[in-house]
Amino acid sequence: MLTPAQRHFQNVMAQRRGTSSDTCDFTAYEQMLHRLRLDKVKLKSIQSKTVKAAVKQSLIGSYQGWIDGVLSADTGQSDDVITTLMIWNIDAGNLDAALRIAEYVLRHKLNMPDQFERTPATALVDEICDPVLVAFNRDPRIAPIDVSLLLRLDAMTNAEDMPDPVRAKLFKAIGYSLRLDSRALQSALAYLQQAITLFGKIGVKRDIELLQRAIKSTQEPDANDNPGNDGEHATEPVAAIAQEQQEAVTSSPESAATARRAGVKKTAAAPKPRATRQTKTRAGKKAAR
Incomplete structure (x- = not known):
């Protein structure tokens, strides 16, 4: 989870991306992509969908400053971080937040990262x-x-x-x-x-x-x-x-x-009394002899 200062820094860097020629703005986006790659590796090691959704929920807060800055700047630049977080918010159950991002993504006709294939x-x-x-x-x-x-x-x-x-x-x-x-x-x-x-x-x-x-x-x-x-x-x-x-x-x-x-088991159990009767009959005949 980000501190207020970190969140503010992300917000500012996201808003400046595309509106400034400063190379640090591009570096800020690269840093977000690097964080995203590391988090994807962490998620890939988790098999349970329920646990994975909970982890995504905990990770999303680390990008919230970037999300707010991108939506506020409204530049419409290609951004694999923002489109991925749109899906992560769905997986985590944050549908209102996901649709807030989706409105931006659809309006600017952004593409999804390659792995989504849609x-x-x-x-x-x-x-x-x-x-x-x-x-x-x-x-x-x-x-x-x-x-x-x-x-x-x-x-x-x-x-x-x-x-x-x-x-x-x-x-x-x-x-x-x-x-x-x-x-x-x-x-x-x-x-x-x-x-x-x-x-x-x-x-x-x-x-x-x-x-x-x-x-x-x-x-x-x-x-x-x-x-x-x-x-x-x-x-x-x-x-x-x-x-x-x-x-x-x-x-x-x-x-x-x-x-x-269950029926087979019951049927299989039924012959036992007959076996008992046969035993008694043989015993009776032996006594008669």
Whole structure:
């Protein structure tokens, strides 16, 4: 962690970069790159994603003066430090800070460092939305992040070029978040429909069906009085998805195999009484002889 003086120095050096012919400004950037390389070596030795995220969180403070200075100067110069820290902030869970940097990176059309092999917009959507969708897959009833952050990401990247499956991923994450609000079901449906239009295998067909039924039920006051109406699934699309996920787990091949193995063990244990009866019969015959 930087001292206030160190942070101020970084800030000043970052602001002067590109606005001064002084070679010390370039040296300051080289020093930041060197620090970044050393920290990457440290991170490369860590296998746990959870531990790595915690370490990134502790490291980010050492660059905060540079981040503040770059954003304040707003020169738009190529900067591998700032683009890398944008991703590190995502990994560490600092999404608001990451999007603050992202706005600068996208506006100045900066490139990502070579190891990312993607444009900034694509990297942003991938790195933010992948964990969100994993969390929704575990429990569709809980939003892992505030939907406002996803909507902000959508607004920032809507003019950016990216693969259709990647943008579909963003729309899916927004749709899943919005459907948790009964007042936003129409918006959730619109986002999920956009997602499947962009990428047919995005996996939201069932979600769309349940949302359509839920919306229809809210438009029909007497729907809950109809004996043939599946009220639970129509009014609680998220609960229905959660139930289906649980049923899928219990009926999975692994669960079935476990049940079959248990059955085999029980069957194998059953012959013991018969063996006992046979023993008694032989004993009876021997006594008779």
